[in-house]
Each structure stands twice: as structure tokens, then as C-alpha cells.
Amino acid sequence: MSNAKKSAIASFLLLSESFVQKLIGLASTLVLARFLVPEDFGIIAMATLCIYLAEVLSDTGSQQYILRAEHVDNDVVNTSFTINLIFRVTFSALVVLLAPFIVDYYEDPRLFNIIYVLAGLTVLNCLRNPGLWLLKREQQYGKIVKWGLIAKCLSVAVSITMAIVLQNYWAILLAQLTSAIFFLAVSYYIHTFRPKLVLVNAKRQWRFSMWVMPQSLLGYIRTQFDTLFVSSLFSPSALGSYHTMKYLAYIPCSHVLEPATRPLLVELSKIKNNPSHFATQFNVTLLLVMSLALPITVFLFYYSVIVVDVLLGENWSSFSPLLGVLSLIIPSYLIFHHSNRAVYVYGQTKIAAVYELLSMTLLIAIFVTVKFDSVIQFAEAKVWVEAIASITYLIYASTKYNGMGSTFRMLVIHLPVIFSCFFSIFICSKVPSFENSLFALLINGTVFVGTFLTNMAIFLFMLKGTNQEWAYIYNLINRACLPVLKKLALNKEQ
Secondary structure, eight states, X not given: OOHHHHHHHHHHHHHHHHHHHHHHHHHHHXXXXXXXXXXXXXXXXXXXXXXXXXXXXXXXXXXXHHHHOSOOOHHHHHHHHHXXXXXHHHHHHHHHHTHHHHHHHHTOTTHHHHHHXXXXXXXXXXXXXXXXXXXXXXXXXXXXXXXXXXXXXXXXHHHXXXXXXXXXXXXXXXXXXXXXXXXXXXXXXXXXXXXXXXXXXXXXXXXXXXXXXXXXXXXXXXXXXXXXXXXXXXXXXXXXXXXXXXXXXXXXXXXXXXXHTTTHHHHHHXXXXXXXXXXXXXXXXXXXXXXXXXXXXXXXXXXXXXXXXXXXXXXGGGGHHHHHHHTTHHHHHHHHHHHHHHHXXXXXXXXXXXHHHHHHHHHHHHHHHSOOSSHHHXXXXXXXXXXXXXXXXXXXXXXXXXXXHHHHHHHHTTHHHHHHHHHHHHHHTTSOOOSSHHHHHHHHHHHXXXXXXXXXXXXXXXXXXXXXXXXXXXXXXHHHHHHHHHHHHHHHHO
């Protein structure tokens, strides 16, 4: 099987998995939001902040190292597993020791048990079979996707059952614990690799990890500082609302678009020595991702009220403006990851760490010096900073590796996508309003998607002969559709 076909299949599997998981997750959220209150989500968010910090501090980039390494053997994999285990267990234990101080800071003794459970989850996750990394390296995602979906279904079943019975935050914790134990066992079932504790390749990997770890820490501060800030200034209910709306806003990028493009780290690594091909692939990939991200963002921004009503119920409607504002982070999130991909391909993780430091400093400076009267004002400031920082990073990375000409072309080719988004919203504004939120969402969503796809098809035919990125996409669609058309024609003849 060709590398391109492997990459396409891997992307499809990851996209399918994330899409199905989010459908299941949204169904779970819909139920949980009716049995749990925002404060329950807020108390979980407080503890998660601390545990996630421990995970970030112990992130050695082991999986990324295995995916990009030119040569991988048992010693390389075992060393990555050992380093990852040492760091994650150490920092999880540290959070447990600091639990009394965390409880005193938030003045909520319920955090004790939550922190203990989440720390245990971190240890369970790092004990997973590193053979999963080898499957991903070979673009063999079938088993991972299959059992990942089963684990998700099990988690949702437990969370809903416990929510009905307990009607408190323990429903979420028990579901996460069940899923972690299940997938830990599954990881050793789907791959024959058995890890050993060795440090043969430690020095070489450390040269890679020494910049991954500070970058991950800075990235945590940059992406989670807002939640920490909200938890310090506002009530647990406000924190729970902010955390939930942020989760919904991040679903399209973190669980659909970003996983679908994850195999590109491997594929781009293979063509990094061909600058022209690399530049075209870099631009085409971003264009495809933004062709999905921008319409999702625009639709969520303009129709946040009916989206929240459908997903969470009328009790959450007052927080819908938060979803609209936070959805604007979607393009910034994906632009950042796309830029990071180029940096990782060339092994220059120091650049990514420097970016995290600069953007984090800018965020903290604004958050500390500006007085925010509401959570929405705070969210608006975050969106602007993320947008400016990520676009600057993208231009820098593209210029460094692809040149000024390719960077200018990369920016220009997105104008049709932006136009199509706002033209689609204009057409939707002519649709009559409906009292039923679900019906309104379906009608407006159908009109928006239909208008957007029509516009994009027109632009594709207009630009395929004038721009190499649009021409590449046109040929890609042709190659994908041609076998289907031939099969239909053959069936018709028969």
C-alpha cells in the first residue's frame, strides 16, 4: 500500500473515530447537563487544572519522538516508555502531596478525593502499551479506533448511569476511571509488544524532549491560564459554565480536525527534503483544514443560542454568548498546530518553545493588567491574543521553511473560504425564524452548508487553472471521485 493511501486511510479512521466519539460525547453531555449543575463541572475543572499541569510537566514527547524517528527498535521504544513513566509518576505524586495546599487555595475539601482519583488516572494512562505508538507509526489505526470507540461507549454508559443514581460530579470521575482501566487492558491485547524498563536511548531522546517539556509547560499556561484565572476570580458555577462552553467550542478542532491531520507529521517528514513539494503540501493541508474550521466557527458564532439550547437545554441559554466568543479560537488552535507541525518535522522544537513563551507572556500581561467585569469580556481578550499570536507564528514558520512567495500564496488562497462563510451567513439571515431550537438548527445548518459548498465548488472551478494549491485539490477530488463514477457507470450498463 502506498504511503499516500496509508495516510488517507489513517486520516479517515481518525476523523471517523473523533466524529463518532463526539456524537456519543455530546449525547452524554446532553444528559449530564440535566442531572448535574454547573458547579459540578466547575469542581471537576478545578482539580483537572492541577492534574493536567502534572501531565504537561511530565510530557517528554515520547509518542512524537517515536513517530518522527528514522530508526526505531525495541530499545528506542522501551526507553521512551521508561522516561515517560518516570516523569508522569513523579509529577502525579507531587500533585498528591500538594493536595492540602490546593484545597486551602480553593477552600473546597471535596477536591481531596477528586485529585487522588485523577492522579491515579494519569498513572494508569502512562502504563498503556507503547506498542500503540508503533501502530500509529505504521498508520495502522484500525484497532486503536475500534477499541477507543468501545471504551468511549463504556465511559458514557457509566457516566449516565452514575449521574442518574448519584446526581453529582462522581459520575464523571467514575466514568473516566472505568475507561482508563479498560483501555489499559486493551492496549496489551491489540499489540504483542511488551515494554521493559530500560534507558539505553535516553541521551538521544533527551535532546528532543528537553525542548518539548518546556514547550508543553508554556503551552499549558497559555491555554489553561484562562481557566485558572476564571477559577480565581469567579464562582464555581461561572467556572463550570466557562469550562463547558470552552469544551463545546474545542470539539470541532481538538476532536475532529486536528486528529484528522495528525498523520501528516509522518508524511511531511518524508518530503521535507523536497522544498517545493513540502510548501505545496503545507499550503494545501492548511487550506483544507480552514475550509472546515472557518465555516464551523462562523456558524457557531452566529447561532450559539440555538446550539446551546439543543445541546444543553434552556437552563444554559444565558451562557450561550460564551460559546459564540470561544468558538473564534478554533482557527487559531488549528493554525498553531499546523505551524508546530512544520517545526517538528525539521526537529526545531526550540522554536515552538520560544513561541509558547512569548505568547504566554503576552496573555499573562493582558490578563493581569486589564480589569474584566465579566467572563465574556475575558473570553474576548483571549480570542484576540490567540488569533494574533497564531497567525504570526504561521507566517514565521511558513516563511522560514517555504519562503515569502509561498507564504503570500498561502494567505491569498484562503480569501474564497472567508467570502463563502460570510455569504452563507447572509443567506441564512433570510431564513424565517423558528421557535423550536432543534428545527431552527437543522434548517439554518442545512442552508448554511448548502450555500457554503456551492460557493466553494464555484471557486474551485474558477481557480483550478490559476493556482497550484486549488489545482491540487481539484485533482485530488477528481481522483477520489473517478472510481466511484466508473463503478456507477458500470452498474448502469449492466
